[in-house]
Amino acid sequence: MTAKQRTVRVLIAVLAASMLVATACTPGGGPTTSGAPSASATAAAEQPTPGGRIIYGSFSDIQRLNPATSNDATSSTVSGKIYDALIRVDPKNAEVKPNLGSWTVSTDGLTFSWVIDAKANWSDGKPITGNDFLARVKMQARSKVTPNKSTFNDIEGYQDYSTGKATSISGIVVDKTDAKKFTVKFTRIFCPALITVFGSAPMPEHVFGKYTDDADINKVVDDAPENNAPPVASGPFKFKEWRKGDQVILTRNDTYFKGAPLIEEYVQKVVADSTVAAAQMKTGELTMTLAQPVDVADLSKVDTVKLYKWADNGYVYIGWRTNNPNVAFLGDKRIRQGLMYGINTDEVVKAVLFGEGVKQLAHHPTVSWAAGTGLNPYGYDKTKAEDLFKQAGYAKGADGYYAKDGKPLAITIVTNQGNKTRETFLQVAVEQYKQVGVKITPKLEAFESLVPKLTGGSPEVEAVIIGWQLSADPDPFTIWHSSNVASPTKAGNNFVGYSNPNVDKLIETGRNGPDCSQGARQKVYQEMNKILNDDAPYMFGFAQNRILATASNIRGIEPGSFSPNADWNIEKWWIKK
Amino acid sequence: MRTYIIRRLIYAIPTLLGISIIVFLITRLSPGDPVRLYTFGALNITEEDIQGLREHYGLNKPLYEQYVSWLLQVVQGDFGKSLQYNRPALPLLLERLPATLQLAVAALVLQLAVGVPLGVIAALKRGTWLDNVIRVFGVIGHAVPTFWLGLLMIIVFSVTFGLMPSQGVLTVGHDVWDIPDRIKHIVMPAFVLALAGIANYSRYLRTETLDVINQDYVRTAHAKGLSERTVVYVHALRNALIPMVTALGGLLAALVSGALVVEQIFTWPGVGQFTYAAARSKDYPVIMAGVMVASTLLVLSYLLRDIMYAVVDPRIKVK
Numbered sequence: 001m002t003a004k005q006r007t008v009r010v011l012i013a014v015l016a017a018s019m020l021v022a023t024a025c026t027p028g029g030g031p032t033t034s035g036a037p038s039a040s041a042t043a044a045a046e047q048p049t050p051g052g053r054i055i056y057g058s059f060s061d062i063q064r065l066n067p068a069t070s071n072d073a074t075s076s077t078v079s080g081k082i083y084d085a086l087i088r089v090d091p092k093n094a095e096v097k098p099n100l101g102s103w104t105v106s107t108d109g110l111t112f113s114w115v116i117d118a119k120a121n122w123s124d125g126k127p128i129t130g131n132d133f134l135a136r137v138k139m140q141a142r143s144k145v146t147p148n149k150s151t152f153n154d155i156e157g158y159q160d161y162s163t164g165k166a167t168s169i170s171g172i173v174v175d176k177t178d179a180k181k182f183t184v185k186f187t188r189i190f191c192p193a194l195i196t197v198f199g200s201a202p203m204p205e206h207v208f209g210k211y212t213d214d215a216d217i218n219k220v221v222d223d224a225p226e227n228n229a230p231p232v233a234s235g236p237f238k239f240k241e242w243r244k245g246d247q248v249i250l251t252r253n254d255t256y257f258k259g260a261p262l263i264e265e266y267v268q269k270v271v272a273d274s275t276v277a278a279a280q281m282k283t284g285e286l287t288m289t290l291a292q293p294v295d296v297a298d299l300s301k302v303d304t305v306k307l308y309k310w311a312d313n314g315y316v317y318i319g320w321r322t323n324n325p326n327v328a329f330l331g332d333k334r335i336r337q338g339l340m341y342g343i344n345t346d347e348v349v350k351a352v353l354f355g356e357g358v359k360q361l362a363h364h365p366t367v368s369w370a371a372g373t374g375l376n377p378y379g380y381d382k383t384k385a386e387d388l389f390k391q392a393g394y395a396k397g398a399d400g401y402y403a404k405d406g407k408p409l410a411i412t413i414v415t416n417q418g419n420k421t422r423e424t425f426l427q428v429a430v431e432q433y434k435q436v437g438v439k440i441t442p443k444l445e446a447f448e449s450l451v452p453k454l455t456g457g458s459p460e461v462e463a464v465i466i467g468w469q470l471s472a473d474p475d476p477f478t479i480w481h482s483s484n485v486a487s488p489t490k491a492g493n494n495f496v497g498y499s500n501p502n503v504d505k506l507i508e509t510g511r512n513g514p515d516c517s518q519g520a521r522q523k524v525y526q527e528m529n530k531i532l533n534d535d536a537p538y539m540f541g542f543a544q545n546r547i548l549a550t551a552s553n554i555r556g557i558e559p560g561s562f563s564p565n566a567d568w569n570i571e572k573w574w575i576k577k
Numbered sequence: 578m579r580t581y582i583i584r585r586l587i588y589a590i591p592t593l594l595g596i597s598i599i600v601f602l603i604t605r606l607s608p609g610d611p612v613r614l615y616t617f618g619a620l621n622i623t624e625e626d627i628q629g630l631r632e633h634y635g636l637n638k639p640l641y642e643q644y645v646s647w648l649l650q651v652v653q654g655d656f657g658k659s660l661q662y663n664r665p666a667l668p669l670l671l672e673r674l675p676a677t678l679q680l681a682v683a684a685l686v687l688q689l690a691v692g693v694p695l696g697v698i699a700a701l702k703r704g705t706w707l708d709n710v711i712r713v714f715g716v717i718g719h720a721v722p723t724f725w726l727g728l729l730m731i732i733v734f735s736v737t738f739g740l741m742p743s744q745g746v747l748t749v750g751h752d753v754w755d756i757p758d759r760i761k762h763i764v765m766p767a768f769v770l771a772l773a774g775i776a777n778y779s780r781y782l783r784t785e786t787l788d789v790i791n792q793d794y795v796r797t798a799h800a801k802g803l804s805e806r807t808v809v810y811v812h813a814l815r816n817a818l819i820p821m822v823t824a825l826g827g828l829l830a831a832l833v834s835g836a837l838v839v840e841q842i843f844t845w846p847g848v849g850q851f852t853y854a855a856a857r858s859k860d861y862p863v864i865m866a867g868v869m870v871a872s873t874l875l876v877l878s879y880l881l882r883d884i885m886y887a888v889v890d891p892r893i894k895v896k
Contacts, residue, residue, distance in 0.1 A: 055749050060854070061846075063661045071619050072661075144633045145663050147619035149626050196621065222663055244672050245846025246745055267749050272844050276744060279736045285744070448859050449608035451617050456610075471620065478620050490624045491613060 046555065052575035053265040054554070057277040057289035061245050061270050066208075066227035067201055068140040071147045077565055078248055078268055083201035084235040084257075086114065086133065087194055089472040091560025091568045094313075094369060095518075096194045100128060100202065100234065100257070109189045109513060112198070116180045120257040122204050122232040130174035130182025132202035132234075137169060138212050139203060139221040152197060154190045164217035191516040195473040204232050236261045236571040246270060261571035262556075278549070281305050287551035290565070293356040294420070299549055306552040309545045311367045313561045315360040316422060316467040317541035318413060318429065323485070323497025327411055327462045329392070335409070336536040337378075338388035342436040343429060344380040349542050352424045356547065360540040362529035363476055367543075367561040369522055370474035372529025378536075385436045402437040410439040415465035417444040421544070422465045429465075429539075454495040457486035464495060465541075472562045474510070474525055480532070481507050498537040503528055553577075582884070589876045593869065597651075600868045601644050604861055611660050611859040612636060634660065647865065656869070657862035661855070666862040670848060670870060676746060677836050677847030683767035688774035693821070695775070696782020697814060703787065711779055718776030727769045727842035734765065741765055744844040766843040770836060778821070785817040792816075822885055 058077070064070040067079045086101035101114045120128045137152050141162040152158045156171030175181035186193065207226055213219040221227070230239045236258075237250035250266040269286065271277045278295040280286040282302050291299060291307065299305050320330040320339070329335050345359040361378065364371040386396075394402040394409060402409040413429060415422040423444065430440045445453075453461050468479065478484050482499035484492035510524040532538075548559060548566050556573040559566035612630045616622050631637045635646065650657060656666040699711040735743035742748065742762050751758050789795060790813050798808045837849030844850070852867030854860075 053750060064663060069663065071615065145630070147616040147622055147626065147630070149629070150621040150623050153621070153623075228664070243846070244669075245676070245851060246747075246844075247749065265750075269745065269749060270844050270846070271744050272842060276731070276844075279731070279743065283735060283739055283743070285742060285749075446609075446857075448614050448857060452608070452610040452613040455613050455617065469618075491616075491622075491627055 046576060048262055048555065048572075048574040049577060050262045050574065051264050052262075052577075053267060053287075054263055054573070054575075055267045055269055055285070055287045057271040057280060057286040058268055059271065059273055059277070062242065062248055062268070064227050065230050065239065065242075066139075066203070066221065066224070068136055068148075068203060069143050069146045069222060069227060073564075074268075077567070078250070079230075080201075080235070081237040081250060081266065081567065081570065082230050082233045082235050082239055083203065084120075085201045086116070086198045088568065089195065089199075089562050091558070091563035091566070094472045094474075094562045101198075103194075103198070109516060110187075111183055111185045112193070113183045114181065114198075117257055118180065120234065121255055122206075122234055123238050123253050123255050124232045125255070126204070126206055126232075127180065128202060128234055129179035129205075130172075131179055131205045133182065133184075134169070134172050134174060135205035135209055135212075136200055136203040137172060138214075139208055140200075141169070142212055142217060142220050143222055144220055145222050151200065154186045154188060154193070155197070156185045156187050161214075167214040189513040189516060191511055191513055191521060192471075192473040192475040195471065199472075202234065204234075207231055237266050240265075256571060258571060262574035263570065266570070281549050281551075284551070287554065289549055291547045291549040292420075293352075293354040293544070293547065295549075296354060296356065296547060304552050306550050306554075308548040308550065308557060308559045308566065309356065310559045310566075311358070311365065311561050312469075312544050312546045313365055313367055313472070313564075314467060314469040315365055315541055315543040316425065316465065317360065318425075318539040319464045319466065319496040320411075320537060320539070321462055321496055322537055323457075323499070324459055324462055326459060329394075329404075329407075329409065330411070330463070332392050333535055334388045334392040335394075336539075337534075338385040338392075338436070339433070339438065339539055340378040340536045341381045341388070342385035342438065343432045343539060345378075345542060346380070347432075348425060348428050351428055352421055353542065353544055356545040357542045360543045362533040362540060363480065364474055364525060364529055365470070365543040365561075368470070368474055369518060370525035370529070372526050372533060375530065375533040382436050389437065396437050400434075400437055401439045408439055409437065410441065411463050412441040412443050413463040413465060414443040414445050414450065414461060416447040416450050418447070422467070425541070426465055455486050455491040455493065456488050457492070457495070457497065458488070461495070466495075467544075469564070474521070475507075476525075476528070477507050477511050480528075496537050498535075500531065500535065503531055506531075551575075578884075578887075582880070585880050585883070589880070592876060593872055596872045597648070597865070597869060598644070600865060601647070602640075604856075604859070604864050605640060605643070609859050611861060614859055615660060651869070656866040659855070659863045660860045661858055661863075666866040667870075669863065670851065670866050673846060673848045673851045676845060677840070677849060680763065680766055680770060680836055680839070680845060680847060683763050684771035684774065687767055687771040688778055691771075692775040692778025693782055693818075695779035697786050697809070697817075699779060699783040700786035700790065701809065708783075711783070715776045715780040715783075718772045719780075721772065723769050723772070723838050724842055726772065727766070727839060730765050730769065731842070746846065766839050766845055769842075770839045782817060782821070785820060786813060789813045789817045 058074050060074050062075040062078050063072050064075055065079045065082065067076065067083060070076070084100050086099060087096050088099040090097055100120050101116045104113050105111070114130065116128055116130065122128060137155065137158070138161070140146055140148060140152065141158060143149065149162065155169065157166055157169045158171065160166035161169045171185040173183050208221055208224060211219065211221040211224045228242065233239065233253045236253055236256050238253045240249040240251045242248045247267050247269040252261040252264055254260040271280060271286070274292045274295065277286060277289040278291055278299055281289060281299060282305065284304065296307065300307055320336055321327055322331045324330070349355060349357045349359065358366070361375040362372045389402045389409065394404045397403045397408070413426055415426050426442045430442050433440045454464060454466070478493045480494060480498060480503055482494070482504050484494040485497050485499060486492040486495050506524050506528040510521045546564070548557070550557060553576040554573060555576055556569065557566055558569060560568070612627055612634070616627060616630065628637070635643055647657065654667070658664060659666050659669055662669060695711050699708045702708050731743045734741040741764065746759060746762050747753065747755065748758050795808060795813050798812045836847055837853055839845065840847045840850035841853055848867065848870070852864065855863035855867065
């Protein structure tokens with residue numbers, strides 16, 4: 001088959017599918033970071049020149065440009081360029097570094113004292129102060145539409161303000177003589193605070209302040225027109241125009257505190273899907289987009305396109321329901337371990353990702369400082385898999401499938417329709433598990449109807465193929481703690497119903513300290529990963545490479561696993577003429 | 578005539594009510610929960626937050642109560658707020674209407690400009706190879722699925738030959754009033770949207786024209802010694818076109834609904850693309866507004882068709 005025929009075939013298949021079903025997104029993700037000078041120049045001989053435009057292809061339109069009220073990743077890639085955060089995350093190692101502000105922590109670990117950079121101003125010239133961070137927290141506290149109301153729950157006095165019992169947040173104090181200084185006090189030690197709380201960008205008090213009223217809980221920011229057209233910026237780019245359903249245009253912020261960006265204009269354009277985006281990279285209609293492994297071979301042949309690849313801070317897995325009576329055998333560790341041995345992940349990575357990924361063995365990907373060491377590699381071993389099933393009391397029947405008391409080892413695995421990577425993974429799983437005597441029934445379901453079944457602990461789900469996009473902070477509380485087991489009465493991200501007191505304790509220590517140092521937390525998470533690796537509540541699948549396709553004349557891109565779109569240093573990017 | 582129109586408009590009310598009930602039930606009863614979907618991946622969300630959102634959107638009330646309060650709002654012109662955009666659903670939708678209308682009008686012009694001459698030529702050259710080609714084209718044009726044709730055209734004209742832009746309405750960075758650039762962008766989606774119509778019209782016109790040229794008055798015109806051209810254009814075509822006018826009435830709604838698939842393929846920022854995205858995200862208020870706007874257009878265009886019938890053909894009396 002020629003490359004062109006393949007393009008045709010894939011384009012038709014993918015586009016046809018995408019018209020019928022949702023292209024899925026993965027949950028989670030840390031704050032978009034931007035800023036900070038890059039460590040090294042890419043090519044010594046070339047001189048950066050200002051000007052030019054980036055046209056970035058995304059697969060959906062933005063929804064709201066106020067990060068206090070929105071939750072979707074597409075909007076965040078844009079609002080993250082307009083509103084800078086107090087901190088930034090190092091894209092290589094997830095270390096938290098000062099950005100708009102720098103901080104010190106009190107000895108009891110509860111109070112953070114912040115100083116905002118003296119040069120940091122809003123694009124209209126007004127200084128960025130502690131009042132702007134306070135404004136952000138207040139608007140999010142009272143918003144009726146935000147999904148992130150609980151982000152600040154551990155700040156002293158926050159919940160009382162949120163429910164209207166108090167007219168101020170006692171835990172946030174802005175210095176009366178120097179508004180660039182402020183302190184934030186927590187009610188308990190919260191190790192992920194630096195990223196989850198202070199990764200929330202300050203919002204301009206002089207713009208949004210009028211929409212909230214400390215004394216009136218019903219005055220909210222939700223309907224402010226500025227949510228859709230930010231008038232001022234603290235980040236490298238300013239909002240210019242949003243052509244609904246088509247594109248959003250940003251221009252450079254000449255007063256950016258780290259220096260004006262070299263790129264003149266950033267345009268985020270809606271395209272149908274990744275296959276069309278790849279085609280548009282070739283024609284030059286787009287100059288940047290995230291590409292899929294299937295398009296790599298084709299795109300790497302094009303001179304005007306350059307590809308960047310890096311290991312993603314996330315993974316795609318098969319989650320086994322350990323608490324579903326329909327598949328009670330999945331509660332048995334030996335069965336789950338057998339399922340870990342019974343699939344050839346290297347083959348999967350080849351078939352599904354065209355080699356663009358690595359096998360995953362526990363919760364944290366190897367790029368994370370929290371990743372486990374000395375884990376069981378679960379090399380592909382059919383005999384070992386079948387031995388484990390036999391130990392669990394199962395025997396192979398005449399039909400080639402294992403069974404016990406007349407009940408076969410049969411599992412329905414569901415995944416979201418339209419995601420080619422996951423659909424192919426499912427097909428491979430069906431074939432490979434058949435060889436070790438496990439009967440898999442594949443099932444495809446639209447993302448929108450699958451999600452509520454997962455977070456609602458529906459008994460319909462026996463096993464699921466889905467993915468996690470992890471935050472830069474490694475806290476796995478919502479995914480593995482037993483208090484987050486999904487059930488019909490309480491939504492949770494612990495879809496598989498995993499409950500292990502030892503893991504719970506480790507997660508709590510990693511989250512609430514008292515020692516929040518990276519060294520202490522690393523030890524805790526290594527221990528946790530070891531247990532998860534042995535318990536195998538997931539077939540942990542693989543971590544996919546992230547692939548960024550750009551026009552080959554864009555310079556200065558230095559991708560890392562903790563900057564999902566590689567845009568952390570966008571102000572340093574430039575275009576060679 | 579006036580009472581007829583008023584009566585028809587009154588009849589439209591139960592139709593629209595019925596549609597609204599059915600669509601309301603389908604969206605609410607199909608699996609999926611918009612709040613769970615929308616909060617998926619919000620790392621620190623609590624069950625309390627989810628209940629708060631459900632309450633805010635009125636999704637915790639019984640279905641009939643939700644419907645009644647929706648209806649009472651709609652009567653006042655308020656379709657509720659989009660869950661995704663947190664803005665009123667109807668204005669959001671109307672913002673997208675111009676793009677859809679541009680596409681629909683361009684497609685309509687193509688259908689008439691290409692479909693009508695093809696049909697007439699086929700009729701006048703009946704039995705020749707030209708007639709056969711046009712008739713085969715008519716069948717194929719009607720049978721080709723739009724999504725397939727759209728993709729094929731993108732591959733051929735955009736990817737392989739680089740002649741046409743494949744997506745959107747305007748080249749990035751061009752002025753919004755750059756008309757030639759806009760025309761370049763509209764050609765492919767408009768053609769894809771128009772193809773079935775072109776095929777239909779050519780077949781329709783062929784039949785009508787054949788019918789007319791065998792009429793006595795055409796024979797009379799020939800007998801009078803009029804030129805072939807005058808006979809065809811003044812006598813035959815004019816009469817053959819009469820039923821066509823009425824077909825235009827139902828066309829608007831057909832184009833608007835047909836644009837859903839085409840807009841999706843070409844990322845045309847119109848009503849269809851928007852409603853489709855809303856359906857995928859279970860954005861109830863937008864889905865309802867989209868369906869109600871499309872239904873109203875359909876009802877109105879049928880009314881328009883019936884009125885036009887009476888206008889062009891005096892033998893039909895409006896009762």
